Amino acid sequence: MTKTETANMRNIRWGLIGATFIARDWMIPAFRNTGGTIASILSSSPERAADFAKASDIPLGTTNLDTLLGGDIDAVYISTTNELHVPQALAAIKAGKHVLCEKPLAVDFAGAREMVEAAATAGLVFATNHHLRNSGAHRAMREAITSGRIGRPLFAKVAHARYLPEFLQGWRLTNPEKGAGVILDITTHDVDSLRHILGENPKSVLCMTQTGTLASGAIEDGAMSLIEFDSGLVAQTHDAFTTKFASTSLEIHGTEGSLIGTDCMTQDPIGEVVLRTAEGEETLSIDRTNLYERSLRAFGRAVAGIGEPSASGVDGLWSLATGLAAVESGRSGQRVAVYI
Template sequence: MTNLRWGLVGASTIAAQHMIDAFRANDGEVVAVMSTNADRAAKFAHEHRIARATTSLDDLAQSNDVDAVYISTTNELHRDQVFAAAKAGKHVLCEKPLALTLGDARAMVAECHARGVILGTNHHLRNAATHRAMRDAIHAGRIGKPLFARVFHAVYLPTHLQSWRIEKPEAGGGVVMDITVHDADTLRFVLDDEPLAVSAMTSHGGMSREGLEDGVMGVLRFSNGLLAQFHDAFTTRYAATGFEVHGELGSLIGRDCMTQAPKGDVLLRSAAGEEGLKISHENLYARSVRLFGDAIAGRGAPSASGEDGVKSLSVAVATLEAARSGAETAIDLKV
């Protein structure tokens, strides 16, 4: 579906840097932006050539010239904003995590189903060409049975993005809700399997306030027996990102691929030697928006559905509990 008219809930950095261009790349139009700060909304609208700015969620959601709503506010606000959009009959693309609790996330999915609107979760990494190539190689049996996976997603959080992510537990701050939830979704997508349990430890490297983690390491146990290690952080300035899957017959080595940019490569190692997988890069967010429009038109599902958002949140919730308890923690995958 092309020519979607979008309303932005949140005058956010990700909307400015990625999503507005993604909407327009799919022949969409951004017709309104909502922020509780009137000056911020007006400035954002002016800078990004958006016709209307408002401080009212209901005004935006109920507008006749809005077909779909993109929500990129802080995490504790998502639930009520999704409900307002769904009540108005608007399709919703929501940033991750869907909510702070599994109960709220499940209620959001149920509400959108009941209202007959599409709910997508903006997990961009499953749209990366590298991860799609890895998934295809696994499905084709090129590494045999997958045995282990490793995700390296330790980065340095830029100053302009720190704010609530390192200061406000009540807003869902911390590295687990910000990054580990992405790892969970990407692992679920690439492996085409569900994690059953997690063990984890968190750390405080000096960036986040007391009570919020800025680093984490953990291990996920998947239903097929595979173990997946993850390392996430806000505090590592020089680390490279990567995604590896090791199987009985070969290994897939993804490099520089846990990123918003359409880049990275994948190396297949096996008895036959080394081979670079063919990668056709595409803007991750533009692809997400395209598939969301297709879902509205009845052609498939969003790249990451509301149900995917619930399941990936369940991994983050269990990771925090595992770190608190020091015990392997079951993951509640119920949607």
């Protein structure tokens, strides 16, 4: 972290709502590496709260949200199952706490909009934990497009299919009330990445889905979507919980060149981006900063009144609205408009 970054961000005392793997494996190291302090952790299980707090050296483990919110904290990080985000975020906002919430923000758009608007009314920072827009590969693509290096973008293609690890194969495959399915889990990330790189919003989506390889009932465990953006650009996304040997990629093709990103839809700061034009091929320079640490530094600056979080609540609304439209399209077979 540079001296300028340190001077322009606020060290935050965090309460963690959700004793989850992403909190343990990714966020806690990022909080501590950016100067944050973790004061408390909430779980629905007393045993899990106590064990998680002990293992992660957190002073307080609790099952009571009021206890967590009544402590000496500035902000909360919410990583519980999706149907709990709205009531937990609204309680945090009422208590005067800034919010960093996992995506999707909710299982319905109205609830998501309510908490984003509540934070705005209260003058609090509300951010969506869309980590991929902090990827150096994605940032390099955005810069190349902004500087006109591929001309006018025409098409995009995202390959984000993977195999869902066994320890995550619970509600994501079985419980629609919690937001199960690959679309709300992964396609929302694709949408946010494309919005960030392209600098424009989705207009409509047409989606086809698969189910039954891992998921039960009508829950989709694979999906391909065609997303039309405001400029007329068309993006294809491939998302799955069922492909054990697939790699990730993101391509943008324009009138004067193409950007080919490989291994870039991942939590790790890896991947490569090649720019192809009439002059030949160029491998772009990529910043390898940890994605979550970059996000938390932006959040800290926003809390200090300097700039915006890397992904705002409105960004989360766009990805959720597009994801819900894709779910509807997959069920109806029709193109569905996207708006917030």
